Amino acid sequence: MDLDLSEEQEAIRDMTHSLLEEYSSVEAVRIAEDDPKGVPEALWKQLSEGGLVGVLIPEEFGGGGLGMVEAALIYEEIGRAMAPTPHFVSGVMSASVMLEAGSEAQKLAWLPKIASGEAVLTPAWIEPERGYGEVGVQLEAKREGDDFVLSGTKLSVNYAGVAERLLVLARSEDGVEILLVDPHAEGVRLTHYLSQSGEPHYKVDFDGVRVPTSDRVGEAGNGWATWDTVMHRGIVLLAAQAIGGAARCLEETVEYAKVRVQFDKPLGAFQALAHYMADASTHIDGGRVLVHEAAWNAAEGRSIARFAPMAKLFACNTYQQTTKVCAQIWGGVAFTIEYDVQMFFRRAKELQLSWWDTPYLEELIAADVLD
Amino acid sequence: MNFDFTPEEQTFADEVEAWLVENHDPVVMDHHRENFSQLSDTPERRAFMKKLAAKGWLGMSWPKEYGGQEIEGVYEFILTEALARHAAPQIGKGVGIIGKTLIRHGSDKLKQEFLPKILSAEVEFAVGYSEPQAGSDAANMQLKADKVEGGWNLNGQKMWTTSAHFAEWYWVGARTDPDKSKHNGISLFLIPMDHPGLEVQSLPTIGKDTTNQVFFEDVFVPDDYLVGVRGRGFQYIAEALDLERFTMFTLSPITNRTQVLVDYAKTSKRDGKPVRENPDTRRLIANIVTDTAVSKALSTRFLCAARGGGKPPTIPSSQYKLFTTSLSQRVCDEALDISGAAGTIREGQELAPLLGRFEGAYRATMNETVGGGSSEIQKNIIARRHLGLPKNF
Structure with missing residues (x-):
């Protein structure tokens, strides 16, 4: 070990x-x-x-x-x-x-x-008023001859503005398909909207977009199985990202707590604040090892059915909690655009909500343990 | 990076596991005692400790010249966790803080007198640090040790000496140098527990075991039972505490408890519906399972930091203790929430779900976030020594 x-x-x-x-x-x-x-x-x-x-x-x-x-x-x-x-x-x-x-x-x-x-390729997955599971993929892919015809709307399509292809999760009569779609094809409309983190998100409308069946990635109806496998690996890396963000946010806050003086003492000398930071460091250090364990298991070809959701659940909760207590330590300035802590604060929440959120991850773990 | 034990370590883990199955004894290994089986004084437990000693499993990490095997600490970790998994007694304070302190700092006389007896499980110790005025502020101990001809005369009181009612020897901190600063005026002594002038009074707890207060009235200790250098007692205590933190709070009882809870949720019903289908229950269990994995990660961190026999890994050990003891209690708390009204039935009665395992554990584990350095003390250690924040008390 x-x-x-x-x-x-x-x-x-x-x-x-x-x-x-x-x-x-x-x-x-x-x-x-x-x-x-x-x-x-x-x-x-x-x-x-x-x-x-x-x-x-x-x-x-x-x-x-x-x-x-x-x-x-x-x-x-x-x-x-x-x-x-x-x-x-x-x-x-x-x-x-x-x-x-x-x-x-x-x-x-x-x-x-x-x-x-x-x-750049980017997945188009999430749909308005639908969840993170397989049932959430309802964008219609109707078979017409050698084409699929796509109709519906996707949200949270990140970086679509620089993408050369979208990987669209859509529903055919066989189940979920993953289709390569040119964002400039006829009937595709991209609309940029602002996200909490400031990362570019797009709404993508599909209005009778024709996609040749040869642009399907994988076997017919097998799209969700592919997506689920890939997501499990992906969320381990997002968990690592969350740990990195939390670690830096805490480091900068600790340095601030050493120099910012109130009541004639540095903030870090107040136990109420020092204990926030001690807790955060424990969660970050433990979370990092959990993420490494998940990544290592994946690299060894072992199942990460439980490790991957555990890693993202814990790491994203840690990131969100860390930025919250760090904001308490910075005080009023944390609320201003000028200071950096708000940048971590917004990103932590967005990461927690994206690519399988807390309830979805909890259910994945519960199902693995209980069912 | 590797999260597996080496083949040699795994072979040892398998050997210990098989041995514990073979030597199962329901009196010694009672899961309802959670991780406190070593506090139960029965002839069966003493016999079990002798069997462990005969296997050569006590003091494995000690130097060879003192009867150890100079083996990596990971083997002691494997043994400790396996014992805890089977609810068997831990290897104890003798092998841990006392033996290791004697090896590092004790005189030849004390080494010769105690080390062989520790390895053969022939001696039980009680540890006396805390006092009415020395709780978290451990260095504030006031037990007086006055210099007299040929030794020391001790007067005062200790608190929370858990094994005092059955131990043979007392490992005690006392103030030998009241004129020095509070961290530099303490010395460690070894005293026979049946010494005239020592009075042990039981202090019942809401857990299964009593603790004790111990009163000293003119207890004479010869010079050669002062451990190491006069005035260095607190440093020895602090050094050894790093080891105790880890071995006292094994993860296996929590993993066991989590599994018992999962099995309970899978098999029981409420209003005719399986408990496991309740969304709140699923959520609680998902988070308990996740946090248990984080505890294990923190223990891996501790273990890896301790490899190669360098400095005691104070910070990883504090982080592990902080996180794990809190989780331990949460598992009990949430298990009772999942049990509902039946969770109120006192342990040991047929009526209680799982014979009241969680009701008992809820009480038994209250002390975990206090004993061995409270959660708040751990946070102070992490804040100062890991994050470099200023002294805050």
């Missing part, structure tokens, strides 16, 4: 850290907020050229061919830096869907482009 990183893993973490320090500074993150594209070009170029976008893509498809532990280390850094990037939607989720279910031709067509950053 050991928690040590290999030299290679340390190098990946350190390289990601310094890259993000330079290209995802707080100033750069602030500029990207609410922007319809939402990703600084220089950052995306560096992530791509540094081989970080293709971390999970095998070398034969132009990726780095690394594993889940390395990816988790990268995601902790992404969380620390609040990096505004379509890395997750493209390099993790879309690439993993392709790897899991794509035909050889689809893999060859898209994986090298995803890895090089040349193309």
Whole structure:
């Protein structure tokens, strides 16, 4: 039993850290907020050229061919830096869907482009007034000859403004399908809206959009099984991201608590505040090991049916709670745009609500334990 | 990174498991005692400890010259958790804080007198640190040790000495140097528990075991039963506490308890409906299972930090203790919530769900967030020594 990183893993973490320090500074993150594209070009170029976008893509498809532990280390850094990037939607989720279910031709067509950053793909999954489960996918994919005809609306389509393809989860007579759709195709309408974090979200309307059946990824009706598998891996990385965000928010708050004086004492000398920080550090340090355990199990090819939801549930709760108590310590300034703590505060809540929220994760765990 | 035991460690874990199954004794291994089986004084428990000693499982991490195996602490962890999983007694204070302190700081005489007896489970200890005015402020102990010809004369009182009513020896902190600062005026002594002038008074608790107050009236201790260097007692205590924190609060009883709760939810009904279908129950159980995994992660962290025999991993141990004792109580609390009105039935009666396992545990674990350094003390340690925040009390 050991928690040590290999030299290679340390190098990946350190390289990601310094890259993000330079290209995802707080100033750069602030500029990207609410922007319809939402990703600084220089950052995306560096992530791509540094081989970080293709971390999970095998070398034969132009990726780095690394594993889940390395990816988790990268995601902790992404969380620390609040990096505004379509890395997750493209390099993790879309690439993993392709790897899991794509035909050889689809893999060859898209994986090298995803890895090089040349193309961004993003899933279109969530629907208005529907939940996170399989039943939530109701966008109609009606079979007409060799085409599917799509009608309906998707929300929370992140980075659609820079995407070359959408991976649309839709319902055919066979069940859930995952379809490659050009966002510029006829009948597709993208509408940018503002999200809590400032990351670009899109509403995507499909009005009789024709998609050839050859653009289905995977077997007929097998889309949800693919998606569920890929999500389990994806949420481990989001859990790592949450731990990274929480850790940095706490570090900055601890430093502030050492210098900000009230009642002639630094804030950190008040137990009411010091204990908030001690609790947060315990949750962050424990959560990090849980995330590593989940990632390691995935890398070893073991089941993460329970580990993955546990990791995201705990890490996102920790991130949200940490930013909440940090805001208490900063006091009034936490409420202002000028100070950074609000940036973590908004991101923590968005991450908790996104990509399987607390009730959905709790039910996944409960079902695994009780049913 | 590796979350598995090595093949050698796994072989040992399997050996311990098989041995505990083979040596199952319902008197010694009672799950209703949660993780306090070592506090029950029965001939069966003493016999069980001798069997453990005969296996060579006491003092495995001690140096070879003192009868140990110089084996990595992870083996003691595996043993401790297996004992706890079977509700068997823990390896005890003798092997832990007392033996290890004697090895590091004790005289040859004390080593020769006590270490062999500890390894063969022939001696039971009680530990006396707390006093009426020295609770969380442990360094405030006032038990007086006056220098007299050939030794020390002790007068005063100790509190919360759990094993005083059956132990043979007392490991006691007393103030030898009242003129020095409070952390530098304490020395440790070893005293026979049946010494004239020592009076043990039972202090019943809401758990299954009594604790005690111990009164000292002119208790004479010869010079050579002062442990190590005069005035260094508090440093020895602090050093050893890091070990105690981990071994006192094993995770297995919580994992057991969580499993019992899960089985209960799976098999019982309320108003004709399976309990497991209740959405609130599902939510509570999902979070308990998750937090149990976090406790295990924190224990892994502690274990990995302790590898290679460096400094005691104070911070991971405080974080583990803080998180795990609170979870331990929450499991009992929420299990009672899930039991509803039947949760009020006192343990041990057929009428109670699971024979009142959770009702009993709810009371028994109240002390976990207090004993061995309260949650608030752990938070102070983490705030100051991990986060570098200023002294706050």
